[in-house]
Amino acid sequence: MATARRAVAVLAAVLVAAFTPTAAQAGTDDASTTGDIGIMAAHKSPFGCGKTFYANNWSPGHNPSGAIDWQSYGDDAVGGETVRATASGTATFSTTLSADVGILAYGNYVTITHGDGTKTRYAHLATMVRGAGQSMTVAQGTAIGTVGGTGGDYAPHLHYEQITAGGALDTSPTVEGVTVSLGQKKAVTSTNNCGGNPYSPAEVCGGGFSVIDQKGLTGGTVYLLYNSGNSDNCVVTLKSTNLGAATAVSAFLEPQGGTRTTDSGSYTYYAGPVKRSAPGVCVKWGGSVGSSTYTSPFEHCD
Template sequence: MKILLAGLCGAVVTLAGSGTASAAARAAGPTFQLPFPCGETWAGSSNSYAHTGSEIDFNWGAGDADLGKTVVAAAAGTVVTAAYQTSNGYGNLVKIRHSDGSTTLYAHLNSLSVSSGASVAQGQKIGTVGKSSAKYSIVSHLHYEQRSPSGAIVRASFNGSTFNYPNQSVTSRNCGGGTAPTTTTQPAPSGSNPYSATQVCGPGYKQIDSAPLGSQGRVVLMYSSATGQNCVTTLRASGSGKVNASAYLEVQGKARQTDSGSYQYYAGPVRAKAAATCVKWGGSIGSAKYDSPFGHCG
């Protein structure tokens, strides 16, 4: 059985307004953005037979062209689920709860970049597009849902306007304007990076090493004793514009995992279990680069 996704060739159109009532209902909640990096255009469809009406399957290209593409948080919030699901068919799922109690779901992911309990910013990478599912045989795509505080699936909105069901191509305006929930009331200095390594990797991670990248920033190695995972993130000193940045983690005897791209504040997080195993880690910002030897073998 293979699910065929419809509506993948629609032209980019201007999003229609959702009406006064729905706009008022959303006023107290976050302004959701497309769950993909700024400037990317994705085709969405609600036509799958497995949908109840308001879910959206997003595709960037035909077949498995989407596999491994970055998925980001549609709004700031707290991760309540980051795990593989079986009977419901979601596969690798991230579920984020937002400030008004609403939630967003990102399903069939190829990989997860966040853990349960982590605070995430709007536009922060949370995983990659995939086709994981224990229930369905599917082509690579992102299954996306917006849910009300009661848990009901609602018609999705992006950048303040309702998705034009059943099919629409949408260009992302998820350009890093949101901030992650924080326990401090002190604002970040103007131009400085508002994110810490703990915010990026999530609660429970403690810093065990770091290395400077000139005046550009630093790369940080974290560890969670609860999960046995290491986490690496590269943090810029300033958030002025975007630069090429990367973060990597290599567990001895296994393939290196890397996150790289054009980022405003940080690269990563990159996570891997490495209990009683040596790790090599590092990252870069522009031309500044750090590569560790294998170490931290406990």
Template sequence: MPAPSRLTWPKSLTLAIPTLLVTLAAAVLSQPAPASATAGAHDSGVLAVTHKSPFNCGKTFYANNWTGGHNPEGSIDWQDYGGDDVNGETVRATAAGTAYFYDAGSTSYGKWVEIRHSDGTRTRYAHMSSMVKSAGSTLSVSQGTAIGTVGSTGNSSAPHLHYEQRTSGGGMDTSPTVEGVTVSLGQKKAITSSNACGGGSNPYTPEGVCGSGYAVIDSAALTGGRTYLLYNSGNGYNCVVTLKTSNLGTASAVSAFLEPQNESRTTDSGSYDYYAGPVRRDAAGQCVRWGGSVGSSSYTSGFEHCG
């Protein structure tokens, strides 16, 4: 049997192999590293979104990035400053994004919100006494949109706002920057808010104030606002809320009332930042009189929407 023939390379290809290998190696080295290899470097980077204070324009509170048991380390506790009590203050988005609403009950963060920003970073706002949406809801927010109020829910010993800035990978930024002021570990700084100083639209909606199941069935314009009548077909209740369109974020006179026919009137009135109400009454099968006011402008309906 003849010996098998030997496969031989053309001389020109043999000479070209070293050059080809060098070219391929250079191409491989020039490719970007896979996402998993760069994640750590990205997580430790500086947050790209610019954050304002989570409070009303002109409000000053302490941002306390304390060490020694704070969990997670690097988060800020917003606390009283001078004679200003942070409890009950409106909490605002420090930057635009999508807000996710949660409720951990009497544990952990209590009532809390996470806002996911356009660059993948996140902020968290915890221990709130109330939220503008129910747990499980989402809301597209602008910088300055109200998301709740300061409280002491969850694992909290006193009213304050727990605040975090997190990278897109979920890691903590342990030296967060708010209003251009960096608060590093162990620091406590008084910061004045420039958030929501430009006015804008009311961040609340009638449905959001009255709650799940309510739909607007009537409304009336006021100078500086609008009053709304809503109905919940599931439980037979009406709800009235008056939303301001001027002097937003500043306490001023506003009211809302609801009166089922042949029954007493229920009214909510006071100096409020954004709205009066909700005033809810069982009115199944009844006519109702409703209305509200903003400043000196008021509206009162006749008895209507019967049934």
């Protein structure tokens, strides 16, 4: 079992790139756990499932250079379209109706800080779901506003930026796996908000972890993951129902001969990650969604 376990984990470590969560969502947790939080994911389109719009990286003449203007495509008008987070994080809502952000007039705009310190910005919004100066935790696909032309005499469009952790603008941003470099204009179809939990167990646990076991629950699935690099185990319970609503969910992990660590609370998407090192011993793991629970025997002995 140990050999097979390590082989699976090593292969997944090569294939999976993920970021470790950094901030807990409201809930009742152990101090050692985190619950639902903003973590980085590959960027999707800022629009709803199946929507197709032009991503236009104007060059020259766009300010700042490298930002994308999302514009109407065919008979699909972008004006008034719901704008959604392209990746999870913490959204901050702002209004600048004059050119007081550098030399830019963003109008109503939202800045989302992602789990790895990168940011995205969504500007010229007609409406926002929160008032200026407020913030909220968002998942990939969360609605943050609607497309407009605020901040100047603009035709309705969405001004969109991807910003590195160092503060530089990415001049060749990628959404839906499509890179739009300077001077390019591409039609991009959204897979954002197409249903299902926007998180994966590997994203929640972080880089180097791979799924080695799982158990279906009514309303979700509890996963056991393993990191061959440091012999750490990780448990996360992902919801499949009541997504986006805070409901009871939990995850736990117990090395044989040691204490149990549990994360439980009212979460919108998942409980965990619960991480424990257990070199040379078996682990008991499990979790719950509502009244549906699972507890394993001691198994997966390293």
